[in-house]
Amino acid sequence: QVQLVESGGGLVQAGGSLRLSCAASGRAFSSRTMGWFRQSPGKEREFVAAITWTGILTYTDYANSVKGRFTCSRDNAKNTVYLQMSGLKPEDTAVYYCAAKNSIQLRRRGDEYDYWGQGTQVTVSS
Numbered sequence: 001q002v003q004l005v006e007s008g009g010g011l012v013q014a015g016g017s018l019r020l021s022c023a024a025s026g027r028a029f030s031s032r033t034m035g036w037f038r039q040s041p042g043k044e045r046e047f048v049a050a051i052t053w054t055g056i057l058t059y060t061d062y063a064n065s066v067k068g069r070f071t072c073s074r075d076n077a078k079n080t081v082y083l084q085m086s087g088l089k090p091e092d093t094a095v096y097y098c099a100a101k102n103s104i105q106l107r108r109r110g111d112e113y114d115y116w117g118q119g120t121q122v123t124v125s126s
Contacts, residue, residue: 002026002115004098009120012088016124020083022098022117030055030076033101036083037110038094038122047108048096049083054104061106066092088124095119 099113
């Protein structure tokens with residue numbers, strides 16, 4: 001069983017930055033694709049970013065809405081994945097969830113992930 005714990009959310013002004021962290025328990029972290037998703041009230045959960053490591057190279061994928069503003073990274077030694085968010089906009093306000101998939105394939109669909117964290121609130125004021 002894998003447990004994921006997000007942290008780093010909070011209130012920030014538009015244009016500001018935040019870094020989310022997701023710490024994973026269990027083994028085989030490096031062989032899992034890690035994803036970030038978000039959900040705001042009245043909206044469906046949406047893909048934000050994903051990262052995977054082949055053992056040699058790291059690959060990332062981003063939603064168009066965050067590309068160029070968000071950066072996803074991972075530290076396999078710490079079993080942690082990060083989401084550095086800059087140039088934040090009010091429309092980025094949401095609960096952000098970390099997810100893990102038992103393979104190294106990058107995926108954007110939430111139902112393809114096997115484990116989920118509880119989420120952390122990000123609020124961007126205008």
